[in-house]
Amino acid sequence: MSKKNQSKADAYSFFSCIEKNFDKAARHLSIKKGLLEQIKSCNAVYRMHFPVKIGKEIQVIEAYRVQHSHHKLPCKGGIRYSIKVNQDEVMTLAALMTYKCAIVDVPFGGAKGGIKIDPQIVSAENIEKITRRYTSELIKKNFIGPGIDVPAPDYGTGEREMSWIFDTFLSLSPGEVDALACVTGKPVSQGGVRGRKEATGLGVFYGIRELCKMKEEMLSVGLDVGLNGKKVIIQGLGNVGYHAATFFHEAGAIIVALAEREGAIYNKKGLNVSNVILHLKKTGSILNFPESKNIEDTEKALELECDILIPAALENVIHKHNANRIKAKIIGEAANGPVTPEADDILGKKGVLIVPDIYLNAGGVTVSYFEWLKNLSHVRYGRMEKRFSENMNTELLQVIETSCRKKIPIEEKKMILRGPREIDLVRSGLEDTMINGFHKIRDLKKSLKIENLRTAAFVLSINKIIDSYEKLGIFP
Structure with a gap:
């Protein structure tokens, strides 16, 4: 068997890899098994199929949104566009998000999303259609919102897709004063x-x-x-x-x-x-x-x-x-x-x-x-x-220059003064x-x-x- 085939034969379920690491850590903790199982489990898996008109044909798109943990809300995690997207991968990435957020003291539960398309061969016009339809499906099931679930970019997505998600959410949630917070990774001009x-x-x-x-x-x-x-x-x-x-x-x-x-x-x-x-x-x-x-x-x-x-x-x-x-x-x-x-x-x-x-x-x-x-x-x-800091720094520099009876070079002064x-x-x-x-x-x-x-x-x-x-x- 070639090394390449060996690697395929030994391929791990991505989710099982995370569970193995979790179980290693659990040995160092005196916590009831049931509670550990709750932490490991994905709380909600939303698998969807929706039709989108691509050219003259109607294609059925497969997509996911997984909320791994609700110990803190909102849930948080990116959306990836890839032909390799599957439920195991999305569940695993959602679990990783839960653990990441906890480690760095970010008050979110973990989530992840994915749409099974190849963004390299799908036109921008059709990616927009798919993104907006996906967002509307999330809204129907209450899987997106500033205090519920906040997506972000991931593999195959970026600022463009996040701006479409925000715009779709805003149009379907009139009067939502915090609508900007429904998604992150937006362009700076749209609240990024x-x-x-x-x-x-x-x-x-x-x-x-x-x-x-x-x-x-x-x-x-x-x-x-x-x-x-x-x-x-x-x-x-x-x-x-x-x-x-x-x-x-x-x-x-x-x-x-x-x-x-x-x-x-x-x-x-x-x-x-x-x-x-x-x-x-x-x-x-x-x-x-x-x-x-x-x-x-x-x-x-x-x-x-x-x-x-x-x-x-x-x-x-x-x-x-x-x-x-x-x-x-x-x-x-x-x-x-x-x-x-x-x-x-x-x-x-x-x-x-x-x-x-x-x-x-x-x-x-x-x-x-x-x-x-x-x-x-x-x-x-x-x-x-910013302005307060600049004013305070200006006063401090004036005191230093007066005390030392020496002028600070202009370039250095600019660097110190900047708020x-x-x-x-x-x-x-x-x-x-x-x-x-x-x-x-x-x-x-x-x-x-x-x-x-x-x-x-x-x-x-x-x-x-x-x-x-x-x-x-x-x-x-």
């Missing part, structure tokens, strides 16, 4: 928040950067503290992978390889991410990038020498057949479920540090939370404090969230002597969900 597009990739960067500051952890894998000079490989150059690569490059890390579906490129001296993107737009592929080596099998790029590996594309790309060949000392799960449970065990025995997806890629939902709050408050971030913009506040909030989340997981791992960060993250998440249920008075 600055910094949302790069949020997940930036969150990945903040999480790995915080790990690399920890002397104890770096000693355990034989690396120096800090990101500067670390060799990084990133699989996937979508929204998450591209922004993560950009931030790592700006921090002094060396991007030695980038992998996409058609293959990968490698240069031990480092790749300039911006130039690779320009090459991709020009040629339609990252392959044949100047001064780089092509790697035909994209999976082989995961096995190259590096310090940090960032799988930012698909689930289950690191499995029992290639885990022993992974040379990275740190794996940051920017994608959902890129490491199977069996690979997790193999890599753990090798001493590889894995920063889990339920923490590391929570940057998107964190900034979605900021957008939701902005929509509910009906005021732009920075509007009330916080919306994007500054959003990024500051995201950075604080990711740093605090990492230390909560790390501290719990050490205090309970848990085997790895993933299990500690699940333990932290379950504890927070239990606490929410107890406050609601649902369980004794």
Whole structure:
């Protein structure tokens, strides 16, 4: 049997992978089995089929919306457009959203949606028809609303689709003063928040950067503290992978390889991410990038020498057949479920540090939370404090210049005087969230002597969900 066929034969149910990780964490908790089963279960699965006229034909579209947990409302999660969408995948992603939100103290239950279409071959006009019809179906069953269920972009969707969802919701909910908060990931002109597009990739960067500051952890894998000079490989150059690569490059890390579906490129001296993107737009592929080596099998790029590996594309790309060949000392799960449970065990025995997806890629939902709050408050971030901060800084600089009898250079003065913009506040909030989340997981791992960060993250998440249920008075 070939390795490719072996991988297919060993394919996991995505949902069962999450349950295995959940069960590992449950061993560290003295919680009644029934309550654990409630937390694991999806509360509501809405599978729908609806007709849409495409050209002269009527096509029946298959779609889903899953609400995994109602321990906090609204539910929150993206909508993906993919021909591979299925119920198992959507249920799993909804469960991951529940755990992510709990870890980073975002007060949402987890949800996820999906429409089974290929957005690459469906026209924009027909995607709009499908999106609007899907939204109306959600409204009929009370599966969308600012306090009920708030969708967001995911694979195959973006600002355009979110604006159609908002517009459809608004037209069918006249007088809803908080209608803007029915969906996040909108264009800024329609109530979106600055910094949302790069949020997940930036969150990945903040999480790995915080790990690399920890002397104890770096000693355990034989690396120096800090990101500067670390060799990084990133699989996937979508929204998450591209922004993560950009931030790592700006921090002094060396991007030695980038992998996409058609293959990968490698240069031990480092790749300039911006130039690779320009090459991709020009040629339609990252392959044949100047001064780089092509790697035909994209999976082989995961096995190259590096310090940090960032799988930012698909689930289950690191499995029992290639885990022993992974040379990275740190794996940051920017994608959902890129490491199977069996690979997790193999890599753990090798001493590889894995920063889990339920923490590391929570940057998107964190900034979605900021957008939701902005929509509910009906005021732009920075509007009330920006001018006040600038005035206070002006007075402070005048005191300093008078005391020191020295003028501060104009460029430096401009930088100090500037009050916080919306994007500054959003990024500051995201950075604080990711740093605090990492230390909560790390501290719990050490205090309970848990085997790895993933299990500690699940333990932290379950504890927070239990606490929410107890406050609601649902369980004794």
